[in-house]
Every structure is written in C-alpha cells, then in structure tokens.
Amino acid sequence: MEVLRVEGLTVDYKAGGGQVHALRNVSLTIQEREIVGVVGESGSGKSTLALAVSRLLRSPPAIQRSGRIVFRGSDIAQLLPSKIDNIRGTGIFMVFQDPFLSLNPLMKVKDQIIEAISVRLKHDSRRFDREEAERGAISHLKTVRIGDAEDVAERYPHQLSGGQIQRVMLAMALAERPQLLIADEPTTALDVTTQSQILTTLKDIVEETKMGVLFVTHDLAVAGVICNQMAVLYGGMVQEAGPTSKILFEPKHPYTMGLIDSVPSKTKEEGPLTAIRGSFNPAGLEKICPFTPRCPLARDECRKGVPAQNMVDGTVVRCINYGENYES
Amino acid sequence: MAPLSGASTTVRTTSRKPESLLEVEGVAKQFPLGKRGLWDRITRKRPKYVRAVRDATVRVRAGETLVVLGESGSGKTTLGRVIVGLEKPESGRVAVSGDPVRPVRESGATRGRLQMVFQDPGSSLDPFMKVRDVVAEPLVKSSLSDDARTEKVLQAINNVGLDQSVLDRRASELSGGQKQRVSVARALTSNPEVIVLDEPTSSIDVSIQAQVLNLLVDLQKQNGYAYVLITHDPNVARFMADSIAVMYLGKIVESGQAGQVLQQPKHPYTQALLAAAPKLRDASIPDVIKGEPPSLINLPPGCPYAPRCPHAMDVCGEREPQPYLVEGVSVACYLYDKDVVSRAEPAS
Numbered sequence: 001m002e003v004l005r006v007e008g009l010t011v012d013y014k015a016g017g018g019q020v021h022a023l024r025n026v027s028l029t030i031q032e033r034e035i036v037g038v039v040g041e042s043g044s045g046k047s048t049l050a051l052a053v054s055r056l057l058r059s060p061p062a063i064q065r066s067g068r069i070v071f072r073g074s075d076i077a078q079l080l081p082s083k084i085d086n087i088r089g090t091g092i093f094m095v096f097q098d099p100f101l102s103l104n105p106l107m108k109v110k111d112q113i114i115e116a117i118s119v120r121l122k123h124d125s126r127r128f129d130r131e132e133a134e135r136g137a138i139s140h141l142k143t144v145r146i147g148d149a150e151d152v153a154e155r156y157p158h159q160l161s162g163g164q165i166q167r168v169m170l171a172m173a174l175a176e177r178p179q180l181l182i183a184d185e186p187t188t189a190l191d192v193t194t195q196s197q198i199l200t201t202l203k204d205i206v207e208e209t210k211m212g213v214l215f216v217t218h219d220l221a222v223a224g225v226i227c228n229q230m231a232v233l234y235g236g237m238v239q240e241a242g243p244t245s246k247i248l249f250e251p252k253h254p255y256t257m258g259l260i261d262s263v264p265s266k267t268k269e270e271g272p273l274t275a276i277r278g279s280f281n282p283a284g285l286e287k288i289c290p291f292t293p294r295c296p297l298a299r300d301e302c303r304k305g306v307p308a309q310n311m312v313d314g315t316v317v318r319c320i321n322y323g324e325n326y327e328s
Numbered sequence: 329m330a331p332l333s334g335a336s337t338t339v340r341t342t343s344r345k346p347e348s349l350l351e352v353e354g355v356a357k358q359f360p361l362g363k364r365g366l367w368d369r370i371t372r373k374r375p376k377y378v379r380a381v382r383d384a385t386v387r388v389r390a391g392e393t394l395v396v397l398g399e400s401g402s403g404k405t406t407l408g409r410v411i412v413g414l415e416k417p418e419s420g421r422v423a424v425s426g427d428p429v430r431p432v433r434e435s436g437a438t439r440g441r442l443q444m445v446f447q448d449p450g451s452s453l454d455p456f457m458k459v460r461d462v463v464a465e466p467l468v469k470s471s472l473s474d475d476a477r478t479e480k481v482l483q484a485i486n487n488v489g490l491d492q493s494v495l496d497r498r499a500s501e502l503s504g505g506q507k508q509r510v511s512v513a514r515a516l517t518s519n520p521e522v523i524v525l526d527e528p529t530s531s532i533d534v535s536i537q538a539q540v541l542n543l544l545v546d547l548q549k550q551n552g553y554a555y556v557l558i559t560h561d562p563n564v565a566r567f568m569a570d571s572i573a574v575m576y577l578g579k580i581v582e583s584g585q586a587g588q589v590l591q592q593p594k595h596p597y598t599q600a601l602l603a604a605a606p607k608l609r610d611a612s613i614p615d616v617i618k619g620e621p622p623s624l625i626n627l628p629p630g631c632p633y634a635p636r637c638p639h640a641m642d643v644c645g646e647r648e649p650q651p652y653l654v655e656g657v658s659v660a661c662y663l664y665d666k667d668v669v670s671r672a673e674p675a676s
Contacts, residue, residue: 221607264567272542
C-alpha cells in the first residue's frame with residue numbers, strides 16, 4: 001500500500017532579491033514497510049525535501065511553487081496548519097540529525113514517551129490509563145534495546161548519550177505508530193558502532209509497524225545498508241532513482257558514478273582516488289543540467305535545457321546520455 | 329649466494345629500525361572536571377579527572393602517515409593536540425627528530441615544525457580575515473622580509489590547488505572544500521615536518537573529500553611530511569595509512585602496520601569497529617557491538633573494553649592488559665597471553 005506520493009514538488013527559497021531553486025520537480029513514492037533513501041551532498045535539497053513532506057518548512061523564505069504531497073490520499077501541502085497537527089506524530093513522525101535538539105530538555109524520558117502514547121490513544125479515541133502507559137513506555141524502551149530501560153526512563157535528555165536519545169526517539173515512534181517516518185541524517189552524529197545498532201533497531205521497527213520511511217543521508221554506504229529504494233539528489237533534482245542494488249551496482253548517471261567512486265576503497269599505493277572535480281555552485285544552473293560544470297561527460301547538449309527523466313532498465317535517470325529529452 | 333642473502337638481511341634490519349621523525353612516548357593527559365571551589369579545598373575533596381589519554385606511545389617516520397582511528401571520546405583529538413604542543417601532557421614525552429616538543433607559547437626549537445589542521449574549517453578560520461593573512465599567520469614571528477613572506481603564501485596557495493584570486497577573499501566567502509584547502513595551506517607555510525590532521529574531511533562532502541585526500545597524499549610525496557591523521561572512518565584510514573593506532577577510551581588498544589591492522593585486526597574492539605562500519609555494496613547490516621562506551625570519568629578497572637567484549641575473561645575486569653607483540657602488531661589484550669588464556673579455559 002502506498003504511504004506517500006510526492007509529485008513534481010518545486011520549492012524555492014527567497015534569498016536577497018532573487019530566488020534559489022531548492023527542489024525542482026521532485027517525485028517519489030513510499031510504500032508500506034519500504035525505506036526510501038534520499039542521498040545527496042550539502043545543497044542538494046535533501047533536507048528541504050524532508051522538511052517539506054513534514055510541513056515544517058518555514059515560509060517565507062521557502063515557497064512551494066508547485067507539486068503535490070499526497071499522504072493518506074490527500075494533498076497535505078494544501079492543509080491548514082491547524083489540521084496538520086492531526087497528522088503529526090500518529091501519521092508522520094520525524095527523527096532529526098541532532099539528537100540533543102529533538103527532546104524536551106525539561107521532561108523525563110518516561111513522560112515524553114507517555115505523552116506520545118496518550119496522543120496515539122486520543123487519536124484512536126481510546127481511554128488513557130497512566131499506569132498502563134507507564135508500562136507501555138518501558139516496554140517500548142526495551143524494544144529499541146535500551147539497557148536499564150527502567151533507569152533511563154527516569155532520566156532527563158541531558159543525562160543521555162546521543163545514541164540513547166535516538167533510541168528514545170524510535171521508542172516514541174513505536175508509541176505513536178506513524179505510517180510514515182521521516183529520518184533526516186538520524187545516525188550522522190553517532191559513532192559507527194552506535195550507528196549500526198540504531199540501523200538494526202530501525203529495520204526491526206519497520207518490520208513490526210509496517211511504516212514507510214523517508215531516510216535522508218549523505219552516506220551512500222548507510223543508504224545501501226538500510227534502504228530498499230534510493231533517490232540521488234543533485235541541484236534540487238532527482239538525478240537517478242530506483243532499487244538500491246541497481247543504483248549502487250549499475251549506476252547510470254555520471255553524478256552517481258562519481259559519488260560511488262569518491263568513497264575511498266583502496267590504499268594510496270594503488271593510486272589517487274577518483275574525485276568529482278570542482279564543487280557545487282548553484283549560480284547559472286537554472287536552465288541546464290546542474291551537474292554540467294563538474295561532469296566528466298559534459299557536452300554542448302547538456303546546456304540546451306534541463307534534462308527530462310528517462311526510464312532506463314528499471315531506474316529513472318536525468319541525463320541526456322540516455323535520450324536527448326528536455327524538460328524546459 | 330651466502331653474501332647476497334647476508335646483504336638482504338642487513339637491509340631488512342635497517343628498515344626494521346628506522347629513524348623516527350616523530351616520537352611519542354608514554355603520553356598521558358587528563359583534564360580536571362569542573363571547578364574546585366574553596367569548600368572542596370578545605371574539605372580536601374579529591375578532584376575528579378577525565379583521563380583523556382593514557383600511556384600513548386607511537387612513532388612516525390618522515391614521509392609516512394600514522395592514522396589514529398577511534399570513536400568520539402577515544403582521546404584521539406587530545407593526543408593530536410598534545411603532539412603539536414597545544415596541550416601539555418601530565419607525563420610522557422613528544423619529540424621531533426630528538427628535539428622535545430614544548431607547549432606552543434614556549435616552543436623554541438620546535439616552533440613551526442609541527443602544524444595542525446583542524447576538523448571544522450568553518451570555525452578554525454577567522455571569517456573576517458583575508459585568506460592572504462590567514463595563510464601568512466604562522467610566519468608572524470619569523471624574520472622573513474615581506475616579499476619572502478608573500479612568496480611563501482603564494483607557493484602554499486598554489487600547492488593546495490587554489491587560484492590566486494582567493495587571496496583577497498575572506499574565509500566566510502569560500503566553500504567547505506576551499507576552506508579546508510586554505511587550512512592546509514596555512515599549515516604548510518612554516519615548512520613543518522609533522523602535520524597533525526584532525527578529521528580533515530569529516531565536515532565536507534564525499535565528492536570533495538576525495539580531492540582533499542589526493543592533495544594530502546601528493547603534498548606528502550613532494551615534501552616528506554610525517555602525518556598524524558585522526559579519523560573515525562575506516563575507509564579514510566585504509567587510503568591514507570602507513571601505520572595505524574586504534575584508540576578506545578584513552579588507550580591505544582592496537583597499533584601496527586596499516587595492512588596488518590585493517591586486514592587481520594587482533595583486538596576485539598578493532599574487529600568490532602571495522603565490522604560496524606557499513607560497506608558500500610554490502611547490504612548486510614554490520615555486526616553489532618553491544619552497549620555503549622562507559623564514561624571516561626569513572627573508568628572501570630581493568631581493560632576499558634571488557635564490559636562490551638564478547639571474549640571477556642575474569643582477569644580483563646581486574647587488571648589492565650599491557651601490550652603484547654603479535655605478528656609485528658602491538659595488541660593490549662589478554663587473548664594474546666597464553667598463560668592467561670590457558671588458565672581461563674578450564675573455568676569456562
């Protein structure tokens with residue numbers, strides 16, 4: 001069953017006198033129990049996408065130019081702010097990069113999870129029982145594999161490590177049972193050993209609750225481990241999207257290829273790393289393929305317009321090497 | 329035949345005992361925890377310490393890279409700061425070609441011979457200073473003429489692959505990759521012998537990371553710098569390292585030649601750390617170590633990794649293991665002490 005469908009989403013930011021395209025014509029779908037990775041570098045628009053879907057974009061400066069964000073069959077981009085609260089938590093739940101900004105610093109861990117449980121009960125029009133909720137909170141903490149769950153439940157967020165807080169966030173997600181989880185770089189601030197634990201827990205929770213996940217990351221290897229589907233963003237556009245194994249083993253877009261080659265996989269004795277030249281600079285890229293200035297395969301045709309999406313062997317690719325079609 | 333093989337043996341022995349450019353011996357550094365007030369002093373309350381680095385010994389030859397691999401709280405950055413003289417160790421010594429490294433302000437003989445490139449160029453570069461002045465800063469105390477100084481700055485900027493047009497821009501106007509190149513250029517102007525690189529690529533994008541790592545390797549080949557590269561990323565370690573020291577809670581738990589440590593890790597922590605890092609094109613979820621590191625303030629007695637270690641024996645929680653030499657690699661783990669293992673076996 002389809003949980004989320006984003007169609008042709010375009011978001012601009014007002015900056016100075018002009019406007020910057022943050023997202024251009026982005027489309028993707030997330031099914032039940034599916035983890036969809038959005039991979040990109042800084043400035044690619046991946047965080048804007050996560051914020052737009054959870055309706056947390058600050059406007060101004062952000063303006064949604066066009067597109068639809070369909071959740072549970074209705075376009076939430078058009079919902080009034082007062083209606084959004086009905087969706088948040090029980091419908092769409094977010095886990096952010098910085099664990100220390102996501103919990104209320106003045107509330108005990110236990111009370112924050114109990115609050116999440118009460119929100120769910122209220123949503124289901126069921127009666128709230130404090131003692132039962134307390135037991136529920138502890139059991140959720142155990143499910144996300146927090147050691148000494150009873151002890152941690154009595155603590156305040158500042159007494160927890162980054163990994164523990166991300167686990168508490170996942171425990172809250174368990175309490176709210178959302179259909180869609182949006183995770184924006186949830187393991188970036190964590191150590192690799194903690195990261196692997198959180199990824200395992202997330203995968204277990206997805207199996208248990210059947211929720212869909214939009215997983216934003218800059219780390220291809222992390223996306224490869226956790227995601228079923230992947231969308232590679234560059235310059236605010238989906239350059240390539242498809243099943244994770246297709247993207248990682250048979251990349252088609254020159255940017256995806258470059259990104260994969262950039263991950264160090266050899267020793268310095270074996271020669272220099274393959275690097276993508278230059279760096280991303282959005283100036284002057286509005287009407288061409290945004291990767292052109294850095295692309296090893298760039299030619300004059302790349303500057304004729306914004307390449308349209310081509311369907312190639314099960315993946316979607318925005319590159320004229322797979323058909324000279326333009327969007328604008 | 330005989331003289332030939334004799335000659336090759338001598339070559340091997342000389343290469344086995346090379347001159348180390350940087351020597352770090354038994355370095356320990358701890359930080360007092362909080363302020364010790366008057367009442368604490370009257371009652372003679374014992375001050376608490378965070379023991380950031382304990383008994384660290386490493387050597388680096390000219391033209392080679394030592395990678396210090398570890399997670400947050402392992403003490404790797406503190407070790408780097410002790411090496412360049414930004415922190416004064418409680419015990420142990422650091423020397424460059426035999427000259428002891430003193431704290432930066434009284435550095436004397438080693439001034440400018442050690443440099444550090446910091447993790448986040450966004451905060452280690454003054455956003456209002458022009459790049460020209462940033463890069464010239466290590467020369468402030470030198471007796472060079474203005475022309476010679478400008479020449480040095482130009483050379484450094486060229487060496488890191490930046491265009492001269494950046495000289496009159498401010499650090500805040502540059503991209504992440506450019507900023508990190510400027511920090512590297514700043515480290516080069518004083519003709520250092522040792523450069524400590526603290527997570528030089530962790531704040532920049534992967535596509536730029538490859539450029540910066542290639543640059544660092546090229547500079548080392550040309551100038552014979554000894555690098556101490558601090559990282560948490562096994563991929564970066566594999567690419568850069570000649571030798572590796574793995575740190576956990578302030579201790580070097582395993583150190584040796586890079587290929588040995590990365591391909592046949594011996595310490596259970598090294599094994600877990602390398603297994604936990606997700607690998608590109610490997611969809612299996614990495615092996616999971618249980619638990620999280622204990623606090624550095626109340627370190628458990630014995631081996632710091634014992635509470636999480638799947639092989640822990642009774643002795644591990646009692647006494648801290650000293651390093652054992654196994655196949656040329658130094659490993660601080662009782663699994664490599666035959667006596668301990670044979671005594672532990674009947675019990676289990």
